[in-house]
Amino acid sequence: xxxxxxxxxxxxxxxxxxxxxxxxxxxxxxxxxxxxxxxxxxxxxxxxxxxxxxxxxxxxxxxxxxxxxxxxxxxxxxxxxxxxxxxxxxxxxxxxxxxxxxxxxxxxxxxxxxxxxxxxxxxxxxxxxxxxxxxxxxxxxxxxxxxxxxxxxxxxxxxxxxxxxxxxxxxxxxxxxxxxxxxxxxxxxxxxxxxxxxxxx
Amino acid sequence: xxxxxxxxxxxxxxxxxxxxxxxxxxxxxxxxxxxxxxxxxxxxxxxxxxxxxxxxxxxxxxxxxxxxxxxxxxxxxxxxxxxxxxxxxxxxxxxxxxxxxxxxxxxxxxxxxxxxxxxxxxxxxxxxxxxxxxxxxxxxxxxxxxxxxxxxxxxxxxxxxxxxxxxxxxxxxxxxxxxxxxxxxxxxxxxxxxxxxxxxxxxxxxxxxxxxxxxxxxxxxxxxxxxxxxxxxxx
Numbered sequence: 001x002x003x004x005x006x007x008x009x010x011x012x013x014x015x016x017x018x019x020x021x022x023x024x025x026x027x028x029x030x031x032x033x034x035x036x037x038x039x040x041x042x043x044x045x046x047x048x049x050x051x052x053x054x055x056x057x058x059x060x061x062x063x064x065x066x067x068x069x070x071x072x073x074x075x076x077x078x079x080x081x082x083x084x085x086x087x088x089x090x091x092x093x094x095x096x097x098x099x100x101x102x103x104x105x106x107x108x109x110x111x112x113x114x115x116x117x118x119x120x121x122x123x124x125x126x127x128x129x130x131x132x133x134x135x136x137x138x139x140x141x142x143x144x145x146x147x148x149x150x151x152x153x154x155x156x157x158x159x160x161x162x163x164x165x166x167x168x169x170x171x172x173x174x175x176x177x178x179x180x181x182x183x184x185x186x187x188x189x190x191x192x193x194x195x196x197x198x199x200x201x
Numbered sequence: 202x203x204x205x206x207x208x209x210x211x212x213x214x215x216x217x218x219x220x221x222x223x224x225x226x227x228x229x230x231x232x233x234x235x236x237x238x239x240x241x242x243x244x245x246x247x248x249x250x251x252x253x254x255x256x257x258x259x260x261x262x263x264x265x266x267x268x269x270x271x272x273x274x275x276x277x278x279x280x281x282x283x284x285x286x287x288x289x290x291x292x293x294x295x296x297x298x299x300x301x302x303x304x305x306x307x308x309x310x311x312x313x314x315x316x317x318x319x320x321x322x323x324x325x326x327x328x329x330x331x332x333x334x335x336x337x338x339x340x341x342x343x344x345x346x347x348x349x350x351x352x353x354x355x356x357x358x359x360x361x362x363x364x365x366x367x368x369x370x371x372x373x374x375x376x377x378x379x380x381x382x383x384x385x386x387x388x389x390x391x392x393x394x395x396x397x398x399x400x401x402x403x404x405x406x407x408x409x410x411x412x413x414x415x416x417x418x419x420x421x422x423x424x425x426x427x428x429x430x431x432x433x434x435x436x
Binding site: 049052053056057058059061063094095097099100103105107111112114123125126127137138143201 | 268269270271273274277278279280281298302315317318319353378379381382383386435436
């Protein structure tokens with residue numbers, strides 16, 4: 001060898017080249033696992049809220065009419081007790097409110113009985129929560145504020161990481177040098193085409 | 202000709218008949234609802250408001266009853282209810298539910314337009330005109346906007362000039378019955394010339410302001426002005 005150097009160090013240097021993909025895959029996998037719960041919450045709520053005009057994603061509506069026998073007691077509390085007994089309601093009302101000379105309201109947490117004291121017609125109306133969906137929507141719409149903003153921001157960062165790391169996980173023709181690039185471009189074209197074709201905001 | 206003579210064949214034929222009849226009934230029923238609803242839309246498209254604008258704003262379809270459209274409900278208790286009139290006014294005041302009912306009432310048939318594209322024509326609201334509340338509160342000369350304040354921090358904003366129009370209400374009845382909880386009981390705002398999110402449910406306050414303050418939806422990508430005839434749905 002003219003310089004007296006061995007070819008070994010150069011080969012070793014090539015071998016020591018860091019392969020980032022195993023790290024990327026491990027991170028992608030764990031961030032993906034971590035994001036499962038939040039994805040279920042946001043995706044379920046997203047589907048529910050997207051169709052807000054067709055249904056109420058937070059509550060079932062209660063709307064019934066009943067008929068009471070007359071006469072009702074003239075005292076409001078007694079009339080309410082009498083009405084609830086006749087309707088088989090055992091809950092204690094939050095309040096009994098004389099809304100007008102002919103209307104007595106019996107208010108519960110989830111429903112109200114509007115009693116027409118002249119004809120005994122009772123209009124029961126209220127809302128019963130859809131427990132899981134209501135909680136998911138509450139989180140999705142960030143109505144709770146406070147610390148949830150940080151959780152939601154972190155989740156958005158996780159999603160960005162999952163999307164971007166996914167681009168580089170597979171080398172070669174199935175990765176960004178081939179099929180991967182094509183599919184990624186198709187996916188990116190969806191919002192772009194929608195904005196262009198719909199006229200945008 | 203083949204006759205269904207076994208019990209099994211008869212059962213299968215009966216099942217097919219029931220399935221076909223059921224499917225036909227569903228298709229006819231849904232088609233009927235669609236046709237009826239579209240007839241309402243077509244009829245409304247031929248009508249004109251007193252102010253010369255078409256009765257049905259562009260992109261809207263007529264349905265028969267208000268839809269709830271969600272929101273975080275407030276306290277439905279009439280006895281605990283308070284409506285605060287405050288902000289840039291000379292004489293701020295507060296009303297109980299009973300005091301609100303004791304004020305001069307207006308009962309108006311109003312067209313409601315939801316930003317999600319449904320409209321209800323002639324919904325009957327009963328309540329107190331915002332203009333009457335303003336007359337008592339005496340807005341300062343510098344007041345330019347009205348902010349409807351509702352449960353859980355929800356707000357919406359319209360100009361003072363719009364809020365003082367005679368069909369803008371603080372409503373406690375809908376279609377002759379007490380306002381349902383899903384629609385903001387005991388009291389909601391009704392500013393029907395705007396997309397309906399401006400008509401805050403579970404209303405707790407009316408604040409007069411010198412500056413515009415975009416509200417809950419206005420700061421989440423929806424239009425600040427929300428004129429249905431200009432299709433101002435989004436910012």
